[in-house]
Amino acid sequence: MYKLIIRPFLFLFDPEKVHYFTFSLIRILCKLPFVAGIFRSLYQINDKKLERNLFGLHFRNPVGLAAGFDKNAVLYNELANFGFGFIEIGTVTPKGQTGNPKKRLFRLKEDHGIINRMGFNNDGVAAIIKNLKRNKHKVIIGGNIGKNTDTNPEAYTLDYLAVFRELHPFVDYFVLNVSCPNVASDAKLTDKAYLVALISECQKENHRFKIKKPILLKIAPDLNTVQLDEIIDLVAETKIDGIIASNTSISRDHLKVSKERLEEIGNGGLSGQPIKDKSTRVIKYLSEKSNKSFPIIGVGGIHSAEDALEKINAGADLVQIYTGFIYEGPGLIKKINKTLLKK
Template sequence: MYKSIIRPIFFLFDPEKIHHFTFSLVKGISKVPFVSSIFRGLYQINDKRLERNLFGLTFKNPVGLAAGFDKNAVLYNELANFGFGFIEIGTVTPKGQVGNPKQRLFRLKDDKGIINRMGFNNEGLSAAISQLKKNKGKVIIGGNIGKNTATKPENYTDDYTVCFEELHPYVDYFVLNVSCPNVSSHAKLEDAAYLKELITEVQKINSSKEKQKPILLKIAPDLNNNQLDEIIDLVAETKIDGVIASNTSVDRTGLKASEERLKAIGNGGLSGQPIKSKSTRVIKYLADNSNKAFPIVGVGGIHSEKDALEKIEAGADLVQIYTGFIYEGPSLIKRINKAILKKY
């Protein structure tokens, strides 16, 4: 029903407007008695064989929702009913910000992709915490954190540490988002020396807590082998808990969308099917060349059970969906979990 009726209607409207409409719709419907239990019956699979134990956390299944969908942590309780094993909120910045000018979200229907240049639009740290205080404990929550656009380079680390300190009681793990192409001084955020400094500072805060939270690094799919070797060395040196591979891509190679269309869209990060092979390559390189020394969360272009299994076979311990969730609908989560049970 989703692909034959709901998606065609949704795709008639502006992507960002329909995103907000969908949030309101799911929020409203979920308040109707028994609807949440109906969703759980339709989409959830509760099977111990799906459980994954990583960095001190037990995930009830390995299929998660990537950051960027529930930026302000307003829908995670309702989204948990669709069968996710974990949900990543954010990217959260210390102060709320409007992000880049609209229009900034574009569908590439023929490619089953999306280009966005949202620019870390979110309501800020205090708003996210307010929402996370409503956590009903249905699902593991990740906190994806970043810097404000107006922050000067010498203060980048402060933005991350403020978010880490304040969100610490409310999330189960953290993601340092240093690879989004839609933020200023993107190059510095991917510099190995700076990343070591950033990770070290965040780890100091973590060590001071009674209960430490896992910290992951989210990297781009466009890194070359030398840069990936640097990531492997960085993980070994800092003992960070894992890597999310990968974020959106700036590469436009091989798209079905016309040059005119892409020129009209302009800059932004590409997600969905067009980056599937790129992200899988990154996962495999990291796994093979580190001798699987650290957990990897695979994300990028998962639109089917086969896509998810490819990520796992390449070396991913968990997978995340976002664009595939939009194109394929909530049944994708259950289909992936059923395929995992059948395969493994």
């Protein structure tokens, strides 16, 4: 039904406007009597074989929603009804910001992909905490954090620490987002020495709390083997809890969409099926080269249960979906979990 009727209708309209329309629709539907229960009966699978224990957290199943979908933590309670094992909110910055100018979100229908240059648009940590105070604890919540666009390089770490400190009581784990191609910055965020310092400062802040929260690093799919070796060394040096592989890509290789259309769209991060193999390559390299010495969350181009299995077989402990959720609908989560049970 979703792919035959709902998706064709939604895809008639501007992607960003449809995103917020869908949010409003889901919220309204879940307020109606029995509707949330119907969603749960349709999409959730509760089976102990799907449960995972990672970073000291207990996941109901290994399929999560990647950051960027529920940026401001306004719909996570309702989205939990679709069967996710965890939901990542954000990217959250200290102050609210509007992000890059519109239009900034584009579908590549021929490629089952999306290009976005949103620019960390979010309401800021204070507003997002208000939303997280409505948490009904249906699902594990991750907090993806970043810096404000107008922050000077010498204050990047202060931005991360400010969000980390404020958000700490309200999320189950943190993700340091240093790999988004849609935020103006310099090479500092990809410099190993800086990343070691950033992670160390966040870990110091973490130890000021009675309950420590896992900290993960989200990396790009475009890293070469030398850079991936640096990531492995960084994990060993800092003892960070895990890696999310991967963010969106700046590559435009092997796309079906015309060059003219790509020029019209301009800059942005590519997600969806076109980056599936790049993401899996990164996961496999990190897993094999490190002798599976740290957990990996696999994300990028998962549009089917087979895609998710490919990530897991490559070395991912958990997986996340985003673009696949948009193209395939909420039934994708159930399909992945059913396939995992069979395997």
